[in-house]
Amino acid sequence: MKARIAEVFNSVQGEGLYLGEKQVFVRFFECNLSCTYCDTKLDRFTEYEPQELFEEIRLYQEEQYHSISFTGGEPLLYADFLKETLDLTSACGYKHYLETNGTLFFELEQLIDKIDIIAMDLKFPSSSGMGNLWHMHRKFLKIAARKEVFLKAIICQATYEEDLKEAMAIIKEVSPGSVLVLQPNSYENQEVLKKKLFSFKDMANRQGVRTCVIPQIHKVVGIR
Numbered sequence: 001m002k003a004r005i006a007e008v009f010n011s012v013q014g015e016g017l018y019l020g021e022k023q024v025f026v027r028f029f030e031c032n033l034s035c036t037y038c039d040t041k042l043d044r045f046t047e048y049e050p051q052e053l054f055e056e057i058r059l060y061q062e063e064q065y066h067s068i069s070f071t072g073g074e075p076l077l078y079a080d081f082l083k084e085t086l087d088l089t090s091a092c093g094y095k096h097y098l099e100t101n102g103t104l105f106f107e108l109e110q111l112i113d114k115i116d117i118i119a120m121d122l123k124f125p126s127s128s129g130m131g132n133l134w135h136m137h138r139k140f141l142k143i144a145a146r147k148e149v150f151l152k153a154i155i156c157q158a159t160y161e162e163d164l165k166e167a168m169a170i171i172k173e174v175s176p177g178s179v180l181v182l183q184p185n186s187y188e189n190q191e192v193l194k195k196k197l198f199s200f201k202d203m204a205n206r207q208g209v210r211t212c213v214i215p216q217i218h219k220v221v222g223i224r
């Protein structure tokens with residue numbers, strides 16, 4: 001069984017609640033979505049067997065890492081491959097951090113026992129251009145809530161307040177303690193977005209949903 005992997009590298013986490021933590025990153029090649037703001041332009045990959053990936057991850061064992069970040073693309077497109085890989089890495093005590101677009105709930109169910117932390121996207125239709133994925137996000141979050149999970153949403157000038165309201169309704173219903181990270185779209189004027197981000201944060205506070213505004217720092221400082 002093989003998976004297409006674009007790169008394996010070490011760096012610090014550039015977004016979300018674990019910003020700044022050292023991780024080994026495994027970036028899977030393909031994605032099931034095509035968001036308008038996507039910056040993951042992958043044009044090459046290497047095929048790995050689970051054992052081969054495990055051996056490459058082990059090359060980083062000299063240093064202390066917070067966790068292995070499985071990212072993409074969409075890692076859950078390779079659920080069977082991940083299952084085998086995570087068996088190997090678990091046996092060596094690695095912590096598993098999954099970065100996911102939050103749509104492939106069936107695949108998550110197969111793996112949830114082996115995941116420690118889930119960084120789950122919420123694709124606001126008015127931001128992503130991907131249409132209504134709320135039913136998938138709801139099912140996904142129900143499973144993810146069995147582990148540590150936080151949510152991320154890209155906020156653009158075009159983002160509707162209605163999308164934030166829908167997101168908050170799902171979080172309150174399914175995983176009320178989870179934090180929603182609001183991420184300004186890095187390709188838009190940050191000063192203009194600031195007003196929207198602040199008003200969204202205030203709205204979430206009034207609703208009792210925990211939010212924070214955290215830009216995608218890796219884009220600002222130019223790290224992978």
Ligand code: SF4
Nearest residue numbers: 031033034035038101
């Ligand atoms: S889910 Fe992520 S990787 Fe996939 S298209 Fe959207 S932004 Fe790009």
